[in-house]
Amino acid sequence: MIIFNSILKINPNAKVTVKGTDIDTCEIVWDEGTTPISKADIQAQFPAVEFDMAMKDLRLKRNYLLSETDFYALSDVTMSSEMETYRQELRDLTNGLTTVADVEAVVFPTKP
Numbered sequence: 001m002i003i004f005n006s007i008l009k010i011n012p013n014a015k016v017t018v019k020g021t022d023i024d025t026c027e028i029v030w031d032e033g034t035t036p037i038s039k040a041d042i043q044a045q046f047p048a049v050e051f052d053m054a055m056k057d058l059r060l061k062r063n064y065l066l067s068e069t070d071f072y073a074l075s076d077v078t079m080s081s082e083m084e085t086y087r088q089e090l091r092d093l094t095n096g097l098t099t100v101a102d103v104e105a106v107v108f109p110t111k112p
Contacts, residue, residue, distance in 0.1 A: 003028070005053070006045035010037055047100075054103040058094060065108065066090050082112035 003026055004018045015034045020026030023043050030036045069087055072079040079087075089109040097103050 002046055002049050002053075003042060005049045006042045007037060009045045009049055009052075010041060011035070050100050051098075051103070054100045055094065055097065058097075058103050058106060061108075062090050062093050065111070069111070080112065086110075086112055 001021075003021070003023055004016070007014050007016055007018070007028075011034070013034075014037075015031040017029040017031065018026055019029075023039050023046075028036070028039075028042075066087060069083060071077060072083050072087075086109050093106055093108070097106070
């Protein structure tokens, strides 16, 4: 998956088939006239793709936690300041993250 996603990061319109998961031994078939990309260039995208995948997972979990408290935001419900703070902390979780290590170090706030 990382190889395929790295190719798409370089060329979002690439038509390609990847067989294997190791960049050194995988087979890459370039379809429909797609210009081949060197394995070195593909591999150079691995850190960015790993970060993108980590952020996607973090956002999925964060969005799920936010959805659990969405009903507090309805006009006929009074949201406590603790819940407002919790929801804001969830929304702010992704701010300033630049590496996979940053993402893995995220501590989710405690739901009031």
